[in-house]
Amino acid sequence: TMVVVGGGVIGLELGMVYQKLGMKVVVVELLPQILTGVDKDLVRVVQKAFEKTGGEVHVEAKVEKITKKDGKATVTVATKDGKSFDIEANKVLMAVGFKPNSKNLGLEDLGVKMDQRGHIQVNEKLETNVSGVYAIGDVIGAPYLAHKATKEGEIVAEVVAGHKAAVDWRAMPSAIFTEPEIATVGLSETQAKEQGKNVKVGKFPFSVSGRAMAVRHTEGFVKTIVDAETHEVLGVAIVGPEASDLISEASLAIEMCAFAEDVHLTIHPHPTLGEAVMESFKHALGEAVHLINR
Numbered sequence: 001t002m003v004v005v006g007g008g009v010i011g012l013e014l015g016m017v018y019q020k021l022g023m024k025v026v027v028v029e030l031l032p033q034i035l036t037g038v039d040k041d042l043v044r045v046v047q048k049a050f051e052k053t054g055g056e057v058h059v060e061a062k063v064e065k066i067t068k069k070d071g072k073a074t075v076t077v078a079t080k081d082g083k084s085f086d087i088e089a090n091k092v093l094m095a096v097g098f099k100p101n102s103k104n105l106g107l108e109d110l111g112v113k114m115d116q117r118g119h120i121q122v123n124e125k126l127e128t129n130v131s132g133v134y135a136i137g138d139v140i141g142a143p144y145l146a147h148k149a150t151k152e153g154e155i156v157a158e159v160v161a162g163h164k165a166a167v168d169w170r171a172m173p174s175a176i177f178t179e180p181e182i183a184t185v186g187l188s189e190t191q192a193k194e195q196g197k198n199v200k201v202g203k204f205p206f207s208v209s210g211r212a213m214a215v216r217h218t219e220g221f222v223k224t225i226v227d228a229e230t231h232e233v234l235g236v237a238i239v240g241p242e243a244s245d246l247i248s249e250a251s252l253a254i255e256m257c258a259f260a261e262d263v264h265l266t267i268h269p270h271p272t273l274g275e276a277v278m279e280s281f282k283h284a285l286g287e288a289v290h291l292i293n294r
Contacts, residue, residue: 002024002089003028004028005095007033007034007057008095009176010095011095012027012034012178013176015095019053020179025055026056028077029057030062032060039223039237041223045180045221046180046239049180050178074088099118100119102118110133112130120140124167126140126167143174145174148169152167170254171185172251173185173250175247180239183246184238185235185236188235189201198228198229200226200231200260202224202283203280204221206218209275210271211272212241219239219240220238220239220241222237222280224236224283226260233253233260233263236277238276249277264281279291
């Protein structure tokens with residue numbers, strides 16, 4: 001048995017890996033849901049798949065202590081109702097929080113500004129408050145993504161070379177390599193509503209996809225968020241097979257300020273998983289062919 005302390009991205013990704021390798025995995029998360037910040041309907045799909053293969057999830061639960069004896073650990077967990085229970089574990093994986101590695105680099109001597117956690121503060125050109133000093137990657141803060149850091153490096157190179165360049169993360173995709181995968185770009189449905197936007201939401205389940213049926217991975221769906229009046233693409237969320245590959249089309253749509261009709265009118269080959277992206281936009285517009293329109 002492995003206990004994973006923290007039900008965030010890294011905790012779930014590694015937890016599922018170890019479960020695939022044959023371990024019983026128990027996830028303990030302090031907050032009300034695993035994968036905090038991800039829309040609940042996407043999380044439900046991943047959690048269901050995790051539990052179906054033998055995993056356990058305890059939310060609103062806190063690890064009070066870990067006692068080691070004879071090469072094993074006893075993890076004491078307290079629940080929100082004041083009760084507690086013990087889990088006997090062979091391994092404990094701590095997967096809580098990120099800490100920027102910005103100390104002992106001489107940044108304080110230069111006067112480079114950092115936040116309370118140690119993240120280096122930068123402007124839209126990734127320059128610090130000290131002229132000529134730039135920072136990229138995880139050390140400047142979330143989202144902690146390798147492809148974001150790569151793009152930031154390119155932007156800094158352009159800026160240093162005297163070209164016009166600045167960050168614009170509206171179309172920054174994010175992928176979570178659980179099984180099934182989750183991938184998102186742009187605004188989530190929750191964020192759009194919190195911002196008071198009038199939106200239309202389309203959903204297309206992989207259970208209706210011919211390709212998903214063929215590869216026997218029909219869990220999940222594609223969800224699209226578009227402006228209710230202009231139909232501009234605001235966000236896309238995918239949970240299901242190959243989500244991390246499928247999200248690039250949505251990133252391009254947001255980068256180009258495309259409209260739902262642009263994706264709707266783009267003919268996708270059949271049978272492919274990519275058809276689900278197109279179909280979700282059709283559903284948002286009330287023009288779905290393979291689903292009942294709301």
